[in-house]
Amino acid sequence: MKKFVCRLIKPALLIAVLVSFAAGCAGNEESSLTNMSTGTxxxxxxxxxxxxxxxxxxxxxxxxxxxxxxxxxxxxxxxxxxxxxxxxxxxxxxxxxxxxxxxxxxxxxxxxxxxxxxxxxxxxxxxxxxxxxxxxxxxxx
Structure with missing residues (x-):
C-alpha cells in the first residue's frame, strides 16, 4: 500500500511544481513586456x-x-x-x-x-x- 501511494504522490507533486513554475514565468514575461512597451x-x-x-x-x-x-x-x-x-x-x-x-x-x-x-x-x-x-x-x- 505504501509503495502504491508513493508511486502516485511523487509524479503528481512533480507535475504540480512544474505547472506552478511555468505559470509564474508566463505571468512575469507578460507584465515585463507591458512595462517595456509603455515605459512610463x-x-x-x-x-x-x-x-x-x-x-x-x-x-x-x-x-x-x-x-x-x-x-x-x-x-x-x-x-x-x-x-x-x-x-x-x-x-x-x-x-x-x-x-x-x-x-x-x-x-x-x-x-x-x-x-x-x-x-x-x-x-x-x-x-x-x-x-x-x-x-x-x-x-x-
Missing amino acids: NHPEKLLENMEEVTSAQSVLEGKNLYAGVTVTQWSRLRLESIRKKGHALLKKHYPKKTVHFSTDYKVWLELKRFKEDIQKKHVHGKKRKKRLTNIEEHMKG
Missing part, C-alpha cells in the same frame, strides 16, 4: 504624488516626454501653478528629455488612447509620430 510608470507615479492631481498619463518617445494630468475640481482654479509645478518636477527627474506637460483633459484622454493603441499594437512608424505631433499641438493651445 515612473513619470505617472511622480505626477500622481502631487496632491492636486487625480490621474496622470505619460509617454516616453525618444528625447520627448509627453504627460497629461487631470486635477481635482478645486485645483482647477490654479492650473497655471500646477502646470509649472508638474513641468518642473518632470524636468528635474528627466533633465535630458524635452518635457511636454498639460493639465488639459483632452490631452490626458489622447495620451490614454495612444497608450492603449500601443499596447494593442495598432500604431506604428509614421502614424505614431503623427499622433504624438497632434497631441503636442493640443498641448500648445
